[in-house]
Structures are given as C-alpha cells and as structure tokens.
Amino acid sequence: MIQLSPSLTYPTQCPVCETDNVPGRIRFAGAVTLAEATCPACQTTYLQTLPNGQFNRFPVTISTDDKHIRVAERGRWLVDLVKSCRADSANTGSFSYAVSPGYGVTVSSEIILLFCLDACYGHALMMLFNAQRHHEQSQTVPNRPIIAVVPRSLVWLVPDYVAETWVVDGPLSALKQNVAGFDTFVNEQLTRFEIVWFSRAHIHFDHRTTRFADFTRTQKFDLNQFDQGVVRYVTFVLREDRLWLRYGWERLLHRLCGRTGLLPKTRAFWVGWQVRRYRQLAHYLQRKTPIIQIAVTGLTANESTGFGHAVDDQRQAAPLSTGQELAWCALYARSHVVVGIHGSGMLLPTSLAAGFVSLLPPDKLPHYAEDILLAHDNPIHQTLLGRFLPTNASPRQVAALITSMLTEFPVWLAEARERT
Secondary structure (H helix, E strand, C coil): CEEEECCCCCCEECCCCCCEECCCCEEECCCCEEEEEECCCCCCEEEEECCCHHHHCCCCEEECCCCCEECCHHHCCHHHHHHHHHCCCCCCCCCEEEEEECCCCCCCCEEEEEECCCCCHHHHHHHHCHHHHHHHHCCCCCCCCEEEEEEHHHHHHCCCCCCEEEEEECCHHHHHCCCCCHHHHHHHHHCCCCEEEECCCCCCCCHHHCCCHHHHCCCCCCHHHCCCCCCEEEEEECECCECCCCCHHHHHHHHHHHHCCCHHHHHHHHHHHHHHHHHHHHHHHHHHCCCEEEEEECECCCCCCCCCCCCEECCECCCCCHHHHHHHHHHHHCCCEEEEECCCCCHHHHHHCCEEEEEECHHHHHHCCCCCCCCCCCHHHHHHHEEEEECCCCHHHHHHHHHHHHHHHHHHHHHHHHHC
16 A cells, blocks of 8 residues: 555656656546656656556556656556546536445544546446455554545445445546546545555455455355256346447447447447347247246346346346345346356456356457456366357357356266265
C-alpha cells in the first residue's frame, strides 16, 4: 500500500531526466489517481499515475505539455485515458456522491482507501475483491478500517466488514474522463483522517483464495452435489452488446452498423438473431438431456424477444435491484454449467456455478481468462468444468460439449469417491 497522508510515500520520476522527486498535489480524477510534481533539475511539470488497478502493471508518466510520455509499450492505450482524466474541464456526465456507513464497523483516524472505479465493470469488481485481503491483513495490523469507493452498480457487493462506502453515482462509461466534483469530494472526506493508506487494488490474483461469498452473500455450488438429484441446471448469461456471431460476414456487418451509426436502428435485429441461436442451443440440450432446466439472465430492453415456456427467462430491464442481483446469484450457485459470450458478465456466474462454457470471439483469444472466476482447488476439476469454445461453434456443438460435462463429471466423482 501507499501512504497518502500525512505525506505521500510514493516517489515520482521525471520523464525527461529520470530524477526521483517528491510529488506535490494528488488529483483524484475518478478511474485515475494522479500525482503532480515539478522536477527541480529540469523544471518539467508532469503527472504520474499512482499504482491502482491496471496502473500497477502499466504506470504512466506524462508532462503537462504532452512532449514527454513514459509508459510500457503494452500500456500505450492507457495514455489517452490519463490525458482525458487530467483535464481541468470535467466530463459532461452527471455524478453525485454519498457516504454510506458499514455494519458494526467504525472508521478511525487511520484508514485504507480502496478505489474500485473503472469504466469496465469487471475491472471495478476485481478491484473490490481486494477488500478481503485488506480485511485479513487487519488481523496482524489492526485498527485500519477499509473505505471502499465504488460505482453505484457495485454497492450491493461491498462486504460487511468494510467500514464505509463512498458511492459514485453516475454512468460507468463516463469514468473514461475526469469526473466532475470527485476530487473535491474525496479531499473533503479525507480531512476526517490522520493517516490514509491507498490500496493498489490489484486486478490479478489467485481466485482460489477469494471468498466470493463475502461479496455475493451466496455460497458456491458444492461439487459433491453435482451428481445428486435428477435435474441438471444450465444458465445462459446474455448481454445484448456482446453477441454470438458465428460467421465472418456477421461480424463484418455488425462492425459496419457500428461505424455508420446504424446499431440503434438495427438493435432489435441483432438481439433477435442472438436469441434465436440460444433457442437452438436450448433445443439441442433438451433433446440430449431430457431432465434439464434452462434459465436465462441478463439485461434486456426488448422483452418481445423471448425464449418460450420451456426456458425460464429471468432477463430484466435496467436498473437492477439488489434483490434481483441476489436472485441471479442464487440461480448461478445451483447451475451445473453457465454459458455466455466473453464479456457478457461471466465473472459472478463463473465464481458461483460448478462449471462454464465461454464462447470466445476471434479478437478475445489473448484475453480468454479475463472474464471467468472459476476456482476449484483440484486442477482436474478446473480442467473438466472450465471450457472455452470459439464463437464459430454451432449451437449443436456447444450442446454436445455441455452434455459431455453433465455426463462425464459424475463419472469422475464416482471414481474419486472409490479411491478414498
């Protein structure tokens, strides 16, 4: 962690002469936290990102005149984000802020500040999971209560041992720019504390060590129950801007619609196209596994595109209530398999279900594991129950894979029991 106050312990380095300097003002811009400094050697004024989220791997240093930029090559795409967030003129998004006290945990003069702000929901969620690690560290270093800074969509996931939640109420997409009023809000709140530690909020960690139930209030599927009962549960996780496009011409047409501004007008067509594909998958699953219950979750604005009576369609229009989020978590936790396109919000479903099938578009192959949280201690369980297929797979092929998972894993369980 980094000490923010009473003095910042994180050194900055001039991008021109590489001199280590003491940073000055800290700017809380939203998804980016910046340290401002002026190099005494060359008088260059620059901004450097504090390590938080993706900036742990790819720190960015940029001079205020944009003439000097330092960042690892793979992190070049973050430079535009830093430029947008450093601007003095805030974005046009409408934001409000609130302080919510925790349950039975009080703040003290020394706190840990955990920022969980990112335009990508999955990144923000994984930053929040750091709360468990800080809570466990409090057993050896007590009296450091946690304050989590989260977007409104993550409030229901904040664990009970967090002392305070600072809620940023506004669209996630607007976090790609400087957030209006956020710097003032944070600085006003920080005057209440003498010592402030800034969490690095890592987004890469060992999933097996995370107690996801602390956040979802739902226990994960018990693998010992996988072959119990006669009904097998499969859940489709849909998102209407992450589509199951099998063929190159589909992807090309969808891309052209996006570039020409036609996506809003053709949205119903694309949603219907995807639902038709999942209907076919449900049909093949029901033929191969007669005693099966299929459910669908996800946000939808087109209720007319349904699945019929054979499928439990639990899709909802935004915004979701906490009760609905918890109901979906309960559904995932009883699912033998969850199915979805990479990027359709598979993190919570895969953290709770027994297994998953993730459909990967061609451009997501390098990032195949970033949208799943399957965490079985036994590597064989991880292999048998965590499957990836390209999006060019047909509904019949996906159904065949799911069926094999439902029939073969019980065989493995039976043999494992015999060996004990």
